Amino acid sequence: MTQIKRVAVIGGGIVGATAAFYLSQKNYEVDIYDDGVGQATSAAAGIICPWLSQRRNKEWYELASKGAAFYPKLMHDLNEPLSDSDIYQQVGTLVFKKNLNLLKKLEQLALKRRETAPEIGEIALLSPKEIKAKFPLYGLEESALFASGGARVDGSLLTKKLIDQAVSNGAHHYSEKVTLSHPNPTEYVISSMTQTKTYDTAILAVGAWLPGLLDPLGLEVDIRPQKGQLIQLHLQEDMSKWPVIMPDGEKDIIPFSNGKIIVGATHENDGGYDLTPTKEKLELMLEEAIELAPGLKNATITGIRVGTRAYTSDFAPFFGVVPNHPNLFAASGLGSSGLTSGPLIGRMLSQIVSGELTDLPLSDYPVEQYIKKYQ
Ligand SMILES: Cc1cc2nc3c(=O)[nH]c(=O)nc-3n(C[C@H](O)[C@H](O)[C@H](O)COP(=O)(O)OP(=O)(O)OC[C@H]3O[C@@H](n4cnc5c(N)ncnc54)[C@H](O)[C@@H]3O)c2cc1C
Incomplete structure (x- = not known):
């Protein structure tokens, strides 16, 4: 035995x-x-999109890209549907950069990475109108790079x-x-x-x-610990197919299927293990998100999440x-x-x-x- x-x-x-x-x-x-x-x-924003990161560390990229590719297998092992799940869904990611030149460079990087990471999916430079068709709250006149393999997960x-x-x-x-x-x-x-x-x-x-x-x-x-804060909002919309939004900078916007939409997160190296929400930081993040997505003004704040990330030197x-x-x-x-x-x-x-x-x-x-x- x-x-x-x-x-x-x-x-x-x-x-x-x-x-x-x-x-x-x-x-x-x-x-x-x-x-x-x-x-x-449980505090995390929930973005799964390592391929468009410009971080150069090879081992990190190998781990993160294989980690992203592992998700469908994990869902299968958990008997969780891939097409319609509150836990994990490949809804695509829209990445913004300061100018079109940088976006085009990112597009080249994405195309190269797709040779070894087909999970990245369809890659396309989208106009503001095309962005609005995927993410109706969009209010700017900038283009973005879309990767259909990007996903969101509820940790x-x-x-x-x-x-x-x-x-x-x-x-x-x-x-x-x-x-x-x-x-x-x-x-x-x-x-x-x-x-x-x-x-x-x-x-x-x-x-x-x-x-x-x-x-x-x-x-x-x-x-060492790093403090991260984010805001959880609720919108009366069907956001089940909306992509994850990654503007240039710290804050991201992550719509979920159940009316939940996340704005965050901060990266505070001096925060230690403190879990107290900071009003000014959260308000600033929300203001910046509203600039990109004015429709967020109609959202109700339903919670603040604070968590501690772990970093090596x-x-x-x-x-x-x-x-x-x-x-x-x-x-x-x-x-x-x-x-x-x-x-x-x-x-x-x-x-x-x-x-x-x-x-x-x-x-x-x-x-x-x-x-x-x-x-
Ligand atoms: C605000 C925020 C946003 C993030 N967004 C993203 C994102 O969009 N995409 C992404 O890929 N990653 C994101 N991350 C990073 C990601 O969440 C973490 O890297 C990952 O969750 C770490 O997982 P872990 O299991 O190592 O640690 P944790 O999730 O921190 O789990 C460790 C657990 O151990 C418990 N514990 C500690 N000490 C003890 C003890 N002595 N006895 C018993 N239990 C103990 C803790 O309470 C905790 O529950 C984000 C993180 C934060 C904070």
Whole structure:
């Protein structure tokens, strides 16, 4: 008889939830611990469109583009329809630049990238009139680049579905903050206010909170928090097929099928783990969005979301085995594209635990560069 192995997953954002879901489908008894406070995944805007980023890091692009391409498979594994889902939908993305010249350059980049990433879909430079046909709120006279493969995802609904399915496969989900200790070479002890349990294997998917979790093990982690705020609005419109709008700059506009429309987000490096909304920053973002889409004036504000992103000092994400801890696995540093790369990273963590080959080489995302013993 095959032996059931126990695994603890700390963190129930996109990485932890995906890892738990895939492990729960195999021969693993999974315990998920999630505090949930400040979670980046449930605060996220929801844009999946890495191909039009001008970021030059090859490993980042490989991870983000493969992460975007992985979404249809994830939806299939979750029995979620691809054509009409509140969780994930390929509605296309409209990207704006300061001038037509820059847009044309971006179009060339997109066409080149499509050779290896067909998921990018149809690429077209659209006139203001064509933009308005796709996004009726548009009020400017500028052109934009359209990529039909761009998508929007509701991070909160997605992690809920992943965790619910993991639980129906036998996993346990505890909404608790935990601490980690390592009293002897073969055991990891996970403690909360209500319980203490021992494991020989654990996945640490705690995003920006990894330094605090690993500190008791004498490990220093190169991760810093970044505060992100966004505004959630409601519009009495059928926006189910409207594309994601990415103007030049920080704020994006993401319409969802259920009348929800998101404007955001801020990138605040001096915000630490603070989760207090800042009125001036939110008002400014909304004003800028209204300039592009005057119809947003009629929208009702239904909520403010604040979350904490995790960044390494060179902005590169990492995942894999924690140095000198062969049964401890971690991922962090996903930054502002973690909803795009997170599901694939979560699945790769599940592959490492079960001894399978990973979708991407671990050496390209080296944990040992970011997690070190205190000197
Ligand atoms: C405002 C905002 C907008 C964003 N927009 C996008 C976007 O449009 N597209 C995109 O691709 N990415 C976006 N991102 C980035 C993306 O959301 C993150 O990179 C990604 O969600 C990180 O996932 P994670 O699982 O690593 O961490 P998280 O989602 O932060 O999850 C970590 C979880 O671990 C829990 N935890 C921490 N410590 C403990 C503990 N000791 N015990 C138990 N639980 C603990 C936390 O409470 C949290 O629930 C955005 C982020 C923000 C904040």
